[in-house]
Amino acid sequence: MGRPCEFDREETLSKAMELFWERGYKATSIEDLVDRMGIKRGSIYNTFGDKHSLFIAAVEYYAKEVTSRTIKILESPGSPLENIKLFFETIVNTPSDKKKRGCLISNTVVELAPHDEKVADTVRIILERIQNAFLHCLDKAVELGELPEDTDTKVLSHFLATSTHGLIVTGKSAVDNKQMKDVVDVILSTLH
Amino acid sequence: MGRPCEFDREETLSKAMELFWERGYKATSIEDLVDRMGIKRGSIYNTFGDKHSLFIAAVEYYAKEVTSRTIKILESPGSPLENIKLFFETIVNTPSDKKKRGCLISNTVVELAPHDEKVADTVRIILERIQNAFLHCLDKAVELGELPEDTDTKVLSHFLATSTHGLIVTGKSAVDNKQMKDVVDVILSTLH
């Protein structure tokens, strides 16, 4: 009962997420959010609580919408090693203007995680999800004979997760595409 | 002539750098800087200009004092491959509380470089310096027969620079030391 919402919760949250993704947490003001989300201050506080809560909701939305889609590449049927290759090619083939946003999770790790426990916990769960996707993918590769039986898949999954971070940071500064493709080749060469 | 400075420029700049390193640009206020640097607002503006200029000075000071020291590991005499190993071991062996600060350059790439051309230029030069150090180190390794003649040292140097970024971001979130050591082993395994 009561007056019904005039906006779609997910739609506005998506817009907030985009803004945090582009600018980071501190550099995004409530006024910026009001402009982008298309709803008034009161409605934001009413629906999402304060800025900090909204940010965490945005990060979780990012994980659900963006990260999940990337993880699905690793989980798709077919050759696991080919999927991992596809995963990194997707990162490299992102257009350079979008590449400058990097990844909301990596950005958050750098900007907030060290000083904000709540954010750190939120982000840690998402990072573990990515790492697990790598691990399962590698395990499947061993099962299918694409990797030797004695492969240390756990260590390799940690390496791939770290490499992902590295590529994203590199992409945010000097965005030389050939350079990044070469790096991906070296990363993939560790899987043989 | 005129009244002499009562503080040491480098000493206060060093303190400003430490604060930016710990908290980032946006999260550090002038008041925070006044407290940490031990000089009044006026003296800061007098000596370093505005906040943005002070930050760039701090980044350059970081490059001169911190980054240079790390690069010297790569340039020191003896086995180049051993030096690279030492380089990464230094990163991993940083105590975990200090590891959360990460690297001021990486942090700046993520927080500011995409939106701030002046900062981006400053940082790009420093990143190129690191990459060149890797390159020279690898070239020397080829000369000394530690790496095969046909090694693509340029590509490998890009890979090592990217890996450095990756390790630093990983260090800022879940700081499992064994995990990071394992990753370093994989990184180093590409050099054989």
Place this chain on the structure above:
DNA sequence: GTTTTAATTGAATGATTGTTCAACAATCAA
């Protein structure tokens, strides 16, 4: 000792920050 030059100081600036709130509007149950 007077003048000149520059650093220090603390108060004040206006802009922006995140957040709250009272008045109003729209729906539902009675």
Place this chain on the structure above:
DNA sequence: TTGATTGTTGAACAATCATTCAATTAAAAC
């Protein structure tokens, strides 16, 4: 129709932000 309930709205809040400035202090030049 009348309350109850909830969303919308825009103004207002105190706090903090980066920055400026006039008054003061200290040294060097004359």
